Amino acid sequence: MKFLASIAALSLLAVAPAFAQGQDFSKVEEVVTNLGHNMYAVTGAGGNTTVAVGSDAVIVVDTQFAPVYDKLKAAITGLSPLPVKFVINTHYHGDHTGGNEAFAKAGATLVAYETLPDRMLHPFPGPGGPGVPAPAGALPTRLYSGGSTTVTIPGVTADLVHPAPAHTNTDTIVLFKAANVISTGDIVGSAAYPNIDVASGGGIDGMIAGADYVIAHADAGTKIVPGHGPVTDKAGVIAYRAMLATARDRIAKAKAAGQTEDQVAADTSLLADLDAKWKAPGNAPPRFPRLVYESVK
Numbered sequence: 264m265k266f267l268a269s270i271a272a273l274s275l276l277a278v279a280p281a282f283a284q285g286q287d288f289s290k291v292e293e294v295v296t297n298l299g300h301n302m303y304a305v306t307g308a309g310g311n312t313t314v315a316v317g318s319d320a321v322i323v324v325d326t327q328f329a330p331v332y333d334k335l336k337a338a339i340t341g342l343s344p345l346p347v348k349f350v351i352n353t354h355y356h357g358d359h360t361g362g363n364e365a366f367a368k369a370g371a372t373l374v375a376y377e378t379l380p381d382r383m384l385h386p387f388p389g390p391g392g393p394g395v396p397a398p399a400g401a402l403p404t405r406l407y408s409g410g411s412t413t414v415t416i417p418g419v420t421a422d423l424v425h426p427a428p429a430h431t432n433t434d435t436i437v438l439f440k441a442a443n444v445i446s447t448g449d450i451v452g453s454a455a456y457p458n459i460d461v462a463s464g465g466g467i468d469g470m471i472a473g474a475d476y477v478i479a480h481a482d483a484g485t486k487i488v489p490g491h492g493p494v495t496d497k498a499g500v501i502a503y504r505a506m507l508a509t510a511r512d513r514i515a516k517a518k519a520a521g522q523t524e525d526q527v528a529a530d531t532s533l534l535a536d537l538d539a540k541w542k543a544p545g546n547a548p549p550r551f552p553r554l555v556y557e558s559v560k
């Protein structure tokens with residue numbers, strides 16, 4: 264029972280960012296980063312969006328929070344007047360899928376890994392109430408199973424890869440090989456400790472494996488769009504991967520020595536050197552060590 268209770272508590276923490284409580288969406292500005300080769304990163308509210316412009320249509324990866332759809336759509340239209348033909352979701356969280364329904368209504372086909380719609384339909388309870396199932400129109404309809412699939416429009420090929428469960432069990436990494444761009448979703452973060460949705464099948468070992476996959480498919484010129492934080496590169500992901508591995512090793516050692524999750528979370532010296540770079544302001548009490556502790560084998 265204690266185990267179940269702790270998993271339930273963890274799931275609240277794991278999905279909390281998707282609710283972005285108190286965020287004033289009217290103040291949000293969509294900021295565009297040119298990635299070259301008719302590709303762009305668009306940062307607004309929620310996870311980063313990637314835009315690939317082909318010769319007669321556009322592919323979009325992730326749709327931020329629902330209330331900023333009009334701003335996100337305006338930013339994309341500013342890059343190209345062509346229709347958005349495909350929207351790819353890197354995972355099911357609401358800060359990456361909020362604009363899905365509006366994009367679908369405007370004619371886009373929503374693409375995701377096969378496990379994703381069920382997670383959107385059966386979300387975990389949020390802070391202060393039950394989870395709200397996504398509307399039917401927000402659910403991806405073009406699903407893939409197995410390890411990978413390809414989405415193409417004239418001029419753009421997107422390779423979708425489902426790694427072993429990492430951030431969730433709905434993850435997709437998107438590789439635009441011709442443009443040398445990779446969209447990682449929340450498997451990679453460039454500015455802060457990542458969230459790991461342990462209740463949805465995510466775990467620290469999968470996060471490390473996912474980062475390894477990105478590193479193995481990048482070169483010095485690859486532009487990497489993380490789930491959150493500025494556009495990064497292979498060296499940035501190598502540093503991030505080292506942080507994950509260091510945290511994993513220290514917390515696994517503490518857990519094996521019999522320390523409880525609360526003890527590990529309260530030990531501010533354990534990750535002090537990593538905290539200096541990766542602990543976001545206000546990110547307290549620290550969730551990251553708890554998520555590593557819960558998922559470490």
Ligand SMILES: [Zn+2]
Pocket residue numbers: 354356359430449458
């Ligand atoms: Zn997420």
